[in-house]
Amino acid sequence: MEIREIIVGAFLGVGCFFVVVASIGVVRFPDFYTRLHPAGKSDTLGQALILSGLMIHEGVSVVSLKLFMIIVLIFIVNPAASHSIAKAAYLAGVEPWKDKEGGRS
Amino acid sequence: MSFLLTALIMFLFWIALSWQFEPLYLISGVASSLLVAYLSHDLFIGQADVRTGVIRLFRFFAYVPWLMWQIVLSNIDVARRTLHPGMPISPTIIRIKNIYRTEMAMVLLANSITLTPGTITIEVNKHEFIIHAVTREAAEGVLMGGMIERVKRIEGGDDV
Numbered sequence: 001m002e003i004r005e006i007i008v009g010a011f012l013g014v015g016c017f018f019v020v021v022a023s024i025g026v027v028r029f030p031d032f033y034t035r036l037h038p039a040g041k042s043d044t045l046g047q048a049l050i051l052s053g054l055m056i057h058e059g060v061s062v063v064s065l066k067l068f069m070i071i072v073l074i075f076i077v078n079p080a081a082s083h084s085i086a087k088a089a090y091l092a093g094v095e096p097w098k099d100k101e102g103g104r105s
Numbered sequence: 106m107s108f109l110l111t112a113l114i115m116f117l118f119w120i121a122l123s124w125q126f127e128p129l130y131l132i133s134g135v136a137s138s139l140l141v142a143y144l145s146h147d148l149f150i151g152q153a154d155v156r157t158g159v160i161r162l163f164r165f166f167a168y169v170p171w172l173m174w175q176i177v178l179s180n181i182d183v184a185r186r187t188l189h190p191g192m193p194i195s196p197t198i199i200r201i202k203n204i205y206r207t208e209m210a211m212v213l214l215a216n217s218i219t220l221t222p223g224t225i226t227i228e229v230n231k232h233e234f235i236i237h238a239v240t241r242e243a244a245e246g247v248l249m250g251g252m253i254e255r256v257k258r259i260e261g262g263d264d265v
Contacts, residue, residue, distance in 0.1 A: 021184045025187040028187060029187075029192075029239075030194075034194060037223060037225065038222070040219070041180070041221075041222040042184060044220065062124045066122065069121075079226075080216070083226050090227045090228060097196055098196060
Protein backbone atom coordinates (compact mmCIF):
# COMPACT_ATOMS: atom_id res chain seq x y z
CA MET A 1 0.00 0.00 0.00
CA GLU A 2 2.79 2.36 0.95
CA ILE A 3 4.76 1.70 -2.25
CA ARG A 4 1.69 2.27 -4.38
CA GLU A 5 1.10 5.65 -2.78
CA ILE A 6 4.68 6.65 -3.53
CA ILE A 7 4.24 5.65 -7.19
CA VAL A 8 0.96 7.57 -7.38
CA GLY A 9 2.64 10.60 -5.86
CA ALA A 10 5.48 10.39 -8.36
CA PHE A 11 3.08 10.24 -11.31
CA LEU A 12 1.04 13.19 -10.03
CA GLY A 13 4.15 15.21 -9.26
CA VAL A 14 5.80 14.67 -12.65
CA GLY A 15 2.47 15.32 -14.40
CA CYS A 16 2.02 18.60 -12.54
CA PHE A 17 5.61 19.53 -13.42
CA PHE A 18 4.89 19.14 -17.12
CA VAL A 19 1.66 21.15 -16.89
CA VAL A 20 3.46 23.96 -15.05
CA VAL A 21 6.31 23.93 -17.61
CA ALA A 22 3.71 24.14 -20.39
CA SER A 23 2.19 27.22 -18.77
CA ILE A 24 5.62 28.83 -18.43
CA GLY A 25 6.28 28.02 -22.08
CA VAL A 26 3.11 29.78 -23.20
CA VAL A 27 4.34 32.94 -21.51
CA ARG A 28 7.99 32.72 -22.57
CA PHE A 29 7.87 31.64 -26.21
CA PRO A 30 8.09 34.42 -28.79
CA ASP A 31 5.19 34.02 -31.22
CA PHE A 32 1.90 32.35 -32.00
CA TYR A 33 3.15 29.07 -33.46
CA THR A 34 5.83 28.41 -30.87
CA ARG A 35 3.30 29.10 -28.11
CA LEU A 36 1.06 26.40 -29.51
CA HIS A 37 3.75 23.81 -28.85
CA PRO A 38 3.74 23.87 -25.04
CA ALA A 39 0.04 24.77 -24.83
CA GLY A 40 -1.13 21.85 -26.93
CA LYS A 41 1.28 19.12 -26.12
CA SER A 42 3.22 19.24 -22.90
CA ASP A 43 -0.27 19.43 -21.49
CA THR A 44 -1.12 16.13 -23.13
CA LEU A 45 1.70 14.27 -21.40
CA GLY A 46 1.03 16.08 -18.12
CA GLN A 47 -2.63 15.15 -18.13
CA ALA A 48 -1.86 11.58 -19.18
CA LEU A 49 0.58 11.22 -16.28
CA ILE A 50 -1.86 12.71 -13.76
CA LEU A 51 -4.72 10.51 -14.95
CA SER A 52 -2.43 7.43 -14.99
CA GLY A 53 -1.49 8.22 -11.41
CA LEU A 54 -5.17 8.33 -10.51
CA MET A 55 -5.68 5.01 -12.33
CA ILE A 56 -2.94 3.38 -10.25
CA HIS A 57 -4.49 4.86 -7.12
CA GLU A 58 -7.88 3.44 -8.06
CA GLY A 59 -6.66 -0.05 -9.04
CA VAL A 60 -8.62 -2.25 -11.43
CA SER A 61 -12.15 -0.82 -11.49
CA VAL A 62 -14.71 0.91 -13.67
CA VAL A 63 -13.35 4.29 -12.62
CA SER A 64 -9.93 3.30 -13.99
CA LEU A 65 -11.53 2.26 -17.26
CA LYS A 66 -13.22 5.64 -17.56
CA LEU A 67 -9.99 7.46 -16.74
CA PHE A 68 -8.26 5.43 -19.45
CA MET A 69 -10.96 6.44 -21.94
CA ILE A 70 -10.37 10.09 -21.01
CA ILE A 71 -6.62 9.63 -21.70
CA VAL A 72 -7.35 8.12 -25.12
CA LEU A 73 -9.82 10.91 -25.86
CA ILE A 74 -7.27 13.60 -24.97
CA PHE A 75 -4.65 11.93 -27.16
CA ILE A 76 -7.02 12.10 -30.14
CA VAL A 77 -8.69 15.47 -29.55
CA ASN A 78 -5.71 17.55 -28.44
CA PRO A 79 -3.60 17.24 -31.63
CA ALA A 80 -6.70 17.82 -33.75
CA ALA A 81 -7.41 21.07 -31.89
CA SER A 82 -3.77 22.25 -32.09
CA HIS A 83 -3.72 21.44 -35.77
CA SER A 84 -6.86 23.38 -36.57
CA ILE A 85 -5.67 26.43 -34.61
CA ALA A 86 -2.31 26.33 -36.42
CA LYS A 87 -4.02 25.93 -39.77
CA ALA A 88 -6.33 28.86 -39.10
CA ALA A 89 -3.34 31.05 -38.27
CA TYR A 90 -1.45 29.83 -41.33
CA LEU A 91 -4.37 30.58 -43.63
CA ALA A 92 -4.82 34.00 -42.04
CA GLY A 93 -1.18 34.73 -42.88
CA VAL A 94 0.42 34.90 -39.42
CA GLU A 95 4.18 35.10 -39.98
CA PRO A 96 6.32 32.67 -37.97
CA TRP A 97 8.99 34.18 -35.73
CA LYS A 98 12.53 33.28 -36.80
CA ASP A 99 15.86 33.35 -35.01
CA LYS A 100 18.87 35.25 -36.36
CA GLU A 101 19.98 32.50 -38.71
CA GLY A 102 16.50 32.22 -40.17
CA GLY A 103 14.51 29.04 -40.56
CA ARG A 104 14.93 26.74 -43.53
CA SER A 105 11.94 25.83 -45.56
CA MET B 106 -22.83 -6.80 -40.72
CA SER B 107 -21.20 -3.46 -40.03
CA PHE B 108 -24.48 -2.35 -38.44
CA LEU B 109 -24.50 -5.22 -35.92
CA LEU B 110 -20.80 -4.84 -35.15
CA THR B 111 -21.20 -1.12 -34.50
CA ALA B 112 -24.26 -1.72 -32.34
CA LEU B 113 -22.37 -4.33 -30.31
CA ILE B 114 -19.36 -2.08 -29.75
CA MET B 115 -21.63 0.84 -28.82
CA PHE B 116 -23.51 -1.33 -26.32
CA LEU B 117 -20.25 -2.53 -24.72
CA PHE B 118 -19.18 1.11 -24.50
CA TRP B 119 -22.50 1.97 -22.83
CA ILE B 120 -22.03 -0.79 -20.27
CA ALA B 121 -18.46 0.29 -19.56
CA LEU B 122 -19.58 3.86 -18.94
CA SER B 123 -22.76 3.20 -16.96
CA TRP B 124 -21.95 -0.05 -15.11
CA GLN B 125 -25.64 -0.32 -14.20
CA PHE B 126 -27.43 -3.61 -14.79
CA GLU B 127 -31.05 -2.75 -13.95
CA PRO B 128 -33.45 -3.47 -16.84
CA LEU B 129 -34.19 0.22 -17.42
CA TYR B 130 -30.52 1.04 -18.09
CA LEU B 131 -29.99 -2.02 -20.27
CA ILE B 132 -33.07 -1.33 -22.41
CA SER B 133 -32.22 2.33 -22.94
CA GLY B 134 -28.66 1.22 -23.74
CA VAL B 135 -29.87 -1.18 -26.41
CA ALA B 136 -32.18 1.45 -27.88
CA SER B 137 -29.53 4.16 -28.04
CA SER B 138 -26.81 1.87 -29.40
CA LEU B 139 -29.14 0.71 -32.16
CA LEU B 140 -29.94 4.32 -33.00
CA VAL B 141 -26.28 5.35 -33.04
CA ALA B 142 -25.34 2.30 -35.11
CA TYR B 143 -28.10 3.08 -37.60
CA LEU B 144 -26.82 6.64 -38.01
CA SER B 145 -23.09 5.96 -38.14
CA HIS B 146 -22.23 2.33 -38.99
CA ASP B 147 -20.93 3.17 -42.46
CA LEU B 148 -18.60 5.81 -40.99
CA PHE B 149 -17.46 3.72 -38.05
CA ILE B 150 -16.42 0.60 -39.93
CA GLY B 151 -15.30 2.41 -43.08
CA GLN B 152 -14.69 1.16 -46.59
CA ALA B 153 -11.76 -1.18 -46.00
CA ASP B 154 -12.79 -4.81 -45.61
CA VAL B 155 -12.75 -6.17 -42.08
CA ARG B 156 -9.62 -8.31 -42.50
CA THR B 157 -7.43 -5.40 -43.63
CA GLY B 158 -8.92 -3.28 -40.87
CA VAL B 159 -8.09 -5.81 -38.16
CA ILE B 160 -4.53 -6.30 -39.44
CA ARG B 161 -4.01 -2.54 -39.46
CA LEU B 162 -5.45 -2.32 -35.96
CA PHE B 163 -2.85 -4.79 -34.65
CA ARG B 164 -0.03 -2.99 -36.45
CA PHE B 165 -1.33 0.23 -34.90
CA PHE B 166 -1.22 -1.26 -31.39
CA ALA B 167 2.40 -2.25 -32.02
CA TYR B 168 3.10 1.36 -33.04
CA VAL B 169 1.58 3.00 -29.94
CA PRO B 170 4.35 2.11 -27.40
CA TRP B 171 7.03 3.51 -29.70
CA LEU B 172 4.98 6.70 -30.15
CA MET B 173 4.52 7.04 -26.37
CA TRP B 174 8.27 6.77 -25.85
CA GLN B 175 8.90 9.44 -28.51
CA ILE B 176 6.34 11.70 -26.82
CA VAL B 177 8.13 11.34 -23.47
CA LEU B 178 11.58 12.00 -24.97
CA SER B 179 10.57 15.07 -26.93
CA ASN B 180 8.48 16.39 -24.04
CA ILE B 181 11.58 16.35 -21.85
CA ASP B 182 13.49 18.15 -24.60
CA VAL B 183 10.85 20.87 -24.97
CA ALA B 184 10.58 21.26 -21.19
CA ARG B 185 14.37 21.73 -21.01
CA ARG B 186 14.27 24.38 -23.72
CA THR B 187 11.35 26.14 -22.04
CA LEU B 188 13.15 26.43 -18.72
CA HIS B 189 16.60 27.17 -20.22
CA PRO B 190 17.52 30.85 -19.55
CA GLY B 191 18.77 31.35 -23.12
CA MET B 192 15.71 29.60 -24.62
CA PRO B 193 17.60 27.84 -27.45
CA ILE B 194 14.82 27.54 -30.02
CA SER B 195 14.98 27.89 -33.80
CA PRO B 196 11.49 27.75 -35.34
CA THR B 197 11.38 26.17 -38.77
CA ILE B 198 8.73 25.29 -41.31
CA ILE B 199 9.37 22.11 -43.30
CA ARG B 200 7.45 20.26 -45.97
CA ILE B 201 7.23 16.47 -46.21
CA LYS B 202 6.08 14.64 -49.29
CA ASN B 203 2.79 12.83 -48.81
CA ILE B 204 3.43 9.17 -49.66
CA TYR B 205 0.15 7.73 -48.33
CA ARG B 206 -2.93 6.55 -50.13
CA THR B 207 -5.40 6.21 -47.26
CA GLU B 208 -6.82 9.07 -45.26
CA MET B 209 -6.38 7.05 -42.08
CA ALA B 210 -2.60 6.97 -42.56
CA MET B 211 -2.50 10.73 -43.21
CA VAL B 212 -4.52 11.37 -40.05
CA LEU B 213 -2.25 9.06 -38.07
CA LEU B 214 0.95 10.73 -39.27
CA ALA B 215 -0.45 14.24 -38.78
CA ASN B 216 -1.63 13.42 -35.27
CA SER B 217 1.62 11.65 -34.36
CA ILE B 218 3.62 14.66 -35.51
CA THR B 219 1.42 17.03 -33.54
CA LEU B 220 1.54 14.81 -30.44
CA THR B 221 5.33 14.73 -30.33
CA PRO B 222 6.16 18.09 -28.77
CA GLY B 223 8.25 20.39 -30.89
CA THR B 224 6.35 19.79 -34.10
CA ILE B 225 2.83 20.75 -35.26
CA THR B 226 1.21 19.75 -38.52
CA ILE B 227 -0.15 22.94 -40.05
CA GLU B 228 -1.59 21.65 -43.30
CA VAL B 229 -2.14 18.32 -45.03
CA ASN B 230 -3.04 17.95 -48.67
CA LYS B 231 -2.59 15.34 -51.37
CA HIS B 232 1.01 16.32 -52.07
CA GLU B 233 2.64 17.35 -48.82
CA PHE B 234 2.53 17.86 -45.07
CA ILE B 235 3.47 21.36 -43.88
CA ILE B 236 5.01 21.17 -40.42
CA HIS B 237 6.05 23.85 -37.96
CA ALA B 238 8.92 22.77 -35.71
CA VAL B 239 10.08 24.68 -32.65
CA THR B 240 13.71 23.62 -33.20
CA ARG B 241 15.72 22.35 -36.16
CA GLU B 242 16.48 19.18 -34.21
CA ALA B 243 12.75 18.48 -33.88
CA ALA B 244 12.29 19.03 -37.62
CA GLU B 245 15.11 16.61 -38.38
CA GLY B 246 13.61 14.16 -35.91
CA VAL B 247 10.46 13.99 -38.03
CA LEU B 248 12.46 13.49 -41.22
CA MET B 249 15.00 11.01 -39.85
CA GLY B 250 13.26 9.47 -36.83
CA GLY B 251 11.49 6.73 -38.76
CA MET B 252 7.93 7.87 -38.01
CA ILE B 253 7.08 8.22 -41.70
CA GLU B 254 8.22 4.67 -42.48
CA ARG B 255 6.42 3.22 -39.47
CA VAL B 256 3.10 4.78 -40.48
CA LYS B 257 3.67 3.56 -44.03
CA ARG B 258 4.14 0.03 -42.68
CA ILE B 259 0.82 0.24 -40.81
CA GLU B 260 -0.91 1.23 -44.02
CA GLY B 261 0.65 -1.73 -45.81
CA GLY B 262 0.13 -2.61 -49.45
CA ASP B 263 -3.67 -2.59 -49.53
CA ASP B 264 -5.38 0.17 -51.42
CA VAL B 265 -8.43 1.15 -49.38
